[in-house]
Amino acid sequence: MILLQNILVDGTPKNLFIEGTRIRRILPYPETEGLIADETVDCTGKAAIPGFINMHTHGAMILLRGITEDVPLHSWLSRIWEMEARVDEDFIYWGTKLACLEMIRSGTTTYNDMYWFAPYGRQAALEMGIRPYISFVILDHFNKETAEKQRRKCMKLYEQSLDWSEASHLAMSVHAVYTVSEEMILWASQFAVDHGMKLHVHVSETEQENIDCRKAHGGLSPTEYLDSLGVLGPHVIAAHSLWLSDHDVEILGRHRVNCVHNINSNAKLASGYHFRYDELRDAGANICLGTDGASSSNNMDMLETMKTSALFQKAWRHDPARWPLHELMDAATVNGARALGLDTGEIREGACADLSIIDTDNSSFLSPGSFLANLIYAAHSDVISSVIAQGRFVMRNRVVEGEEEILTEARKVLKQIL
Numbered sequence: 484m485i486l487l488q489n490i491l492v493d494g495t496p497k498n499l500f501i502e503g504t505r506i507r508r509i510l511p512y513p514e515t516e517g518l519i520a521d522e523t524v525d526c527t528g529k530a531a532i533p534g535f536i537n538m539h540t541h542g543a544m545i546l547l548r549g550i551t552e553d554v555p556l557h558s559w560l561s562r563i564w565e566m567e568a569r570v571d572e573d574f575i576y577w578g579t580k581l582a583c584l585e586m587i588r589s590g591t592t593t594y595n596d597m598y599w600f601a602p603y604g605r606q607a608a609l610e611m612g613i614r615p616y617i618s619f620v621i622l623d624h625f626n627k628e629t630a631e632k633q634r635r636k637c638m639k640l641y642e643q644s645l646d647w648s649e650a651s652h653l654a655m656s657v658h659a660v661y662t663v664s665e666e667m668i669l670w671a672s673q674f675a676v677d678h679g680m681k682l683h684v685h686v687s688e689t690e691q692e693n694i695d696c697r698k699a700h701g702g703l704s705p706t707e708y709l710d711s712l713g714v715l716g717p718h719v720i721a722a723h724s725l726w727l728s729d730h731d732v733e734i735l736g737r738h739r740v741n742c743v744h745n746i747n748s749n750a751k752l753a754s755g756y757h758f759r760y761d762e763l764r765d766a767g768a769n770i771c772l773g774t775d776g777a778s779s780s781n782n783m784d785m786l787e788t789m790k791t792s793a794l795f796q797k798a799w800r801h802d803p804a805r806w807p808l809h810e811l812m813d814a815a816t817v818n819g820a821r822a823l824g825l826d827t828g829e830i831r832e833g834a835c836a837d838l839s840i841i842d843t844d845n846s847s848f849l850s851p852g853s854f855l856a857n858l859i860y861a862a863h864s865d866v867i868s869s870v871i872a873q874g875r876f877v878m879r880n881r882v883v884e885g886e887e888e889i890l891t892e893a894r895k896v897l898k899q900i901l
């Protein structure tokens with residue numbers, strides 16, 4: 484058992500006991516109720532927050548970061564696809580390790596991934612100690628042979644996943660309506676429903692995607708098209724959900740879809756920024772946050788994502804009250820847990836012990852005002868001193884085990900691909 488002694492939880496000093504992978508007891512400091520810890524960590528001057536849940540990313544794409552800059556999404560995608568033709572298992576393994584390293588250093592303990600060679604990504608994440616929600620990616624480019632191959636591979640991976648432990652999960656990904664045939668969207672959706680899997684899909688990331696979809700599908704937007712196919716529901720994770728009409732918002736809300744905002748990627752690729760947070764929330768959608776791949780957003784930092792999300796929302800609506808602090812924090816934590824069906828995202832007795840320890844002994848936290856405002860708007864992720872994932876320290880005092888090896892191997896992989 485680990486005791487985080489004298490740690491601030493919601494502003495009050497506590498003794499927080501972790502047993503196995505769970506938070507066992509949270510007591511007012513200095514009470515212990517006679518519980519004996521194997522390890523006591525003095526957390527005076529520190530605060531606990533739930534581990535972030537990055538709800539949309541392409542982990543290993545971090546190795547493609549900075550390769551093409553200052554271009555719109557379609558040119559960016561064609562350059563990325565050219566590079567991805569050379570992606571192999573090693574690339575995924577070391578790329579995911581690097582992504583996990585950056586996620587850990589910025590307080591993420593669970594992430595929802597959409598990328599190739601999923602078992603290698605899974606292996607890397609498990610070794611790093613954080614929880615991967617990986618997926619089999621359907622992307623057939625409307626080619627029947629590719630579709631058939633992907634169906635077979637997907638079924639095989641699903642069979643393998645039956646032996647996986649609780650520490651990782653398999654979802655189904657449909658890349659997008661502009662890259663996947665109707666037949667495969669329907670197949671993937673049915674497979675996901677039949678096997679109780681989440682369905683992860685890019686939806687309305689750009690205005691062009693909407694224009695093309697309306698042309699190809701009798702005037703329907705991507706959301707309307709997916710709705711017409713009957714694939715939407717509370718198990719669906721709709722990445723981006725950016726270019727939405729009132730009707731789209733109503734549909735996503737009615738189906739309790741999980742909508743993931745990826746502002747840094749959207750803003751950087753100039754895809755847009757008018758995310759309809761209030762409307763989606765009020766309609767019944769579950770709003771989460773993601774970084775997208777670091778090849779487009781350039782980092783995996785959820786703290787930065789929270790800040791940028793709020794700034795854009797306040798700015799484009801000319802209203803400083805939009806996206807308040809507590810809702811921002813929920814979008815980065817517990818809403819993701821709800822989307823993935825995980826008992827995490829909160830500092831609560833019985834919940835998974837996924838948390839970050841924040842060092843408040845620095846200038847960012849001098850103000851006696853809101854802790855969350857100091858954390859999200861003033862601090863950077865270097866105030867995260869330690870991270871615990873599933874009851875285990877994955878970073879202690881800013882040190883993540885194996886960092887040097889990851890950097891060395893990632894450099895080697897990059898040399899082969901560039």
Ligand SMILES: [Zn+2]
Pocket residue numbers: 539540541685722775776
């Ligand atoms: Zn994406």
